[in-house]
Amino acid sequence: MNSTTEKRIALISVHGDPAIEIGKEEAGGQNVYVRNVGEALAQLGWQVDMFTRKVSLEQDSIVKHSDNCRTIRLKAGPLEFVPRDEIFEFLPEFVDNFLKFQVKNGIKYELVHTNYWLSSWVGMQLNKIQHSKQVHTYHSLGAVKYNTIENIPQIASVRLAVEKDVLEKAERIVATSPQEQEHMRSLVSTKGNIDIIPCGTDIQRFGSIAREAARAELGIDKEAKVVLYVGRFDPRKGIETLVRAVNESELRDSKNLQLIIGGGSTPGNSDGIERARIEQIVNELGMSDFTTFAGRLSQDILPTYYAAADVCVVPSHYEPFGLVAIEAMASSTPVVASDVGGLQFTVVNEETGLLAAPQDVDAFASAIDRILLAPEWRDELGKAGRKRVETKFSWDGVAHQLSELYSELLQPQPVASTAKELVESTAELVQSAAKELVE
Ligand code: UDP
Structure with a gap:
């Protein structure tokens, strides 16, 4: 692995565009999180590409935030606002256009950090197709949310299944609080690797006026x-x-x-x-x-x-x-x-x-x-x-923790685990040879 791929990360946020105005319908904490994490990681030397769904023809397909940080808008479904509960069916097109973007730009993302369950599905496909490793942040858990609302949307069962799948399969889950981790464990699955890395805020901007x-x-x-x-x-x-x-x-x-x-x-x-x-x-x-x-x-x-x-x-x-x-x-x-x-x-x-x-x-x-x-x-x-x-809770501190996590995941497989795999596969070979002999 060369040094460029080592420091490249795709942040995927299908329904939460990090480059749009915050504070309106469906644009809140997740957009702020992805944008700030992206910019802070770029400061730490990462090549950061933030992928989201394009919602109108007028939107630029690529928005450059700094030298190594940009938002990339992919077509997935109609070029209009679609409520998040209705986006799932357009995700295969999102994956397709993500792969096309990679080919066109001669890039392969070895590591993707997905946000919200919709993006987690995209990450799991990328893992299947090209073995991209996946870090995932939920931002909201269906298992918790559906306890607090009266009208359960049709997509609920798909969401719950995807949320369980990603917890068990992603390389690492980022819980933003111990409370969220506890909910994952008690309501979703006891399997899977969870780290706690909180959300952050801009401590220079907030607090700058009396x-x-x-x-x-x-x-x-x-x-x-x-x-x-x-x-x-x-x-x-x-x-x-x-x-x-x-x-x-x-x-x-x-x-x-x-x-x-x-x-x-x-x-x-x-x-x-x-x-x-x-x-x-x-x-x-x-x-x-x-x-x-x-x-x-x-x-x-x-x-x-x-x-x-x-x-x-x-x-x-x-x-x-x-x-x-x-x-x-x-x-x-x-x-x-x-x-x-x-x-x-x-x-x-x-x-x-x-x-x-x-x-x-x-x-x-x-x-x-x-x-x-x-x-x-x-x-x-x-x-x-x-x-x-x-x-x-400063963004810098949060980005440092994420940066360490990404670097750890992008390390080549440690020798110990390769050796373990070797021993296991040799044992399997020996067993099947023995079985053949007996037969
Ligand atoms: N926000 C904003 N302008 C507004 C209202 C909200 O910029 O008029 C921002 C707010 O500063 C915060 C985010 O939207 O950064 C809301 O995030 P939070 O995690 O509190 O809630 P969510 O929207 O994710 O449910």
């Missing part, structure tokens, strides 16, 4: 008590719980309270429908005077919003990791989050924020109030959060 300056920039009063939500509009994100909790706040009628809900949406699409539903609840509860729907917040303005807030709330019904929590913590803003999944790993209860039972309006209301009513404690929680992110 509260006063951020408020001045956004025109928010110094005395205001600001509660912030950032994320997609999806019923499972629990925005309704947050709105109802703020409605119960002791500060509800103090004139100082402000609720900011940040996240993009398109009218008529599923996120637009959820936003309309939330707006209706806000109106019904008479909260519109102090509630702002900020729309999609670009990654450039986000640090200002996090810094301006007294508390950031992540009320998800379930969250495999939850980037928003670490972005807020990196901005020295305490987090009130649901006591579920990766949030139990990122948010340390009573130290960097507070955990509350998911969908429990009273628990969220009292957690939010405890922080809003104690500014000194708020600052202590904020500082501890910043420290936790610096030590555990």
